[in-house]
Amino acid sequence: MTDNRVYLFDTTLRDGQQTRGVDFTPADKIAIARALDEIGIDYVEGGWPGANPTDDRFFSEPPALKRAKLVAFGMTRRPGRSAENDPGLAGVLGSKAGAACLVGKTWDFHVDVALEIDRDENVQMIRDSMKLAAKRGFEPMFDCEHFFDGYKANPDYALSCVKAAYESGARWVVLCDTNGGALPHEVSEIVAEVVKVVPGDHVGIHTHNDTENAVANTLAAVRAGARQVQGTINGLGERCGNANIVTLTAILGLKMGYETGVGDKGMKQLKKLSRMLDDRLNRAPNPHAAFVGDAAFAHKGGLHVSAVQKDPKTYEHIDPELVGNQRYILVSDQAGRSNILARFTEIGVEIDPKHPKIQRLVEDVKEKEFLGYSYDTAEASFELLARRTVENVPDYFSIERFRVMDERRFNARGQMVIESEATATVEVAGQRLHEVAVGNGPVNALDLAIRKALSTAYPSIDGVKLMDYKVRILPPPPNSDGTDAVTRVMIESAGPDGTMWRTVGVSANIIDASIMALSDSLTYCLLKSGTEAKVDA
Missing domain, CATH: 3.30.160.270 (Alpha-isopropylmalate synthase LeuA, regulatory domain)
Known part of the structure; x- marks a missing residue:
């Protein structure tokens, strides 16, 4: 294992399913799990066995994944029970998954108010659950619920929970910003303290987007030493969503130089993965999504287009093809000759740049957009307009x-x-x-x-x-x-x-x-x- 290796953990099928209005069918879950496996995601969290009929059906006949490890989610044993006799834990450890991610309390406030148990008992619940998961042949992970709030309130207790999980065999201790209120500088400082007691290659990060910092917080954790990142496709998740695993994959691999399971081939499937989820949910794709949105590499202003034609680096931070996207030259009332000529190249029309009809088309586009037309996304109407200006379009009807x-x-x-x-x-x-x-x-x-x-x-x-x-x-x-x-x-x-x-x-x-x-x-x-x-x- 190298310090440069970051493991990608997708929780679309569990945390993403908690999104308002989202209800995956077993068929949806199987298709999404396979798509994640295909691009090279390391861990695919399939859901919570025993929590609902959909998850039970999924885990009863889980898809055969080639590279990814299937993860079952659950919680640590309940107070007053042994791990071996806890029915909830039995459902998770009786599944066909290869790893078990068990959530537990790390904020003393929750232990006192929500669980109403002794704090030492909570630590013992973590120890017992990790040991049993390892004994049953699972790769154990401890999901440190409300970790950042817990650390701010009582760092010693929060760290004692983390240490208990690690010392009891947890492959990963995952630090969760459950309420989504942490900021990047806080995440960076706290993770730096955690990796002093638990090796960074055993530390994960799970963030929510309530302050629109989920991706930034995740990257801050990685820079501070965490080596597993959790997220969902397109940032799906309850409230404001989770960290976007699509964005994280692109940034970690293309911008920060970390090694992940997603190679060049998988990276080129990121847009396809994003669109696949939208199609499954019958949702319109977000055109302004980073890296994979249709607008991510769309150029409208004439000066921009002129420069991009000379060298795309002038207005593009990466080659769009690296993430399966493409460059779009938009035509609008801001269009100049550069936009028009670029669009002619895209639609396969050869024309002299000095042809007088080019200027006529530019003026026609601006006049029509003044009247209410919009050719930014109506590319077919623009192509018909352009072809009718410079060549003949058959009168079909x-x-x-x-x-x-x-x-x-x-x-x-x-x-x-x-x-x-x-x-x-x-x-x-x-x-x-x-x-x-x-x-x-x-x-x-x-x-x-x-x-x-x-x-x-x-x-x-x-x-x-x-x-x-x-x-x-x-x-x-x-x-x-x-x-x-x-x-x-x-x-x-x-x-x-x-x-x-x-x-x-x-x-x-x-x-x-x-x-x-x-x-x-x-x-x-x-x-x-x-x-x-x-x-x-």
């Missing part, structure tokens, strides 16, 4: 007119039903088609009607799915009536191969704005699939 009617009624069972019926007239393949569809909302009904008109000529659009639909009411221009406000609609679509794209529409009418975004979405799909426009009847 034309939406001539549409109408939507909403109805609220009671069905034969006396249940209230709300339906939308849409009619659309679309010109395609030389024909004017009039289609009707019923949907669960006006946009859904229009989407279905338009697709019915297009499906015969362009069957590939049947595989396109509407994934997300966002509406924003924009303020009216200065010196105008409030009723002049316009609506911006952003639509995210997905193709049959999983490719995602976003389009935008702007109008004073929400349905009209939706039609614009839908039209761009379907046109983009046909363009990228190489479909030729049908012009004959």
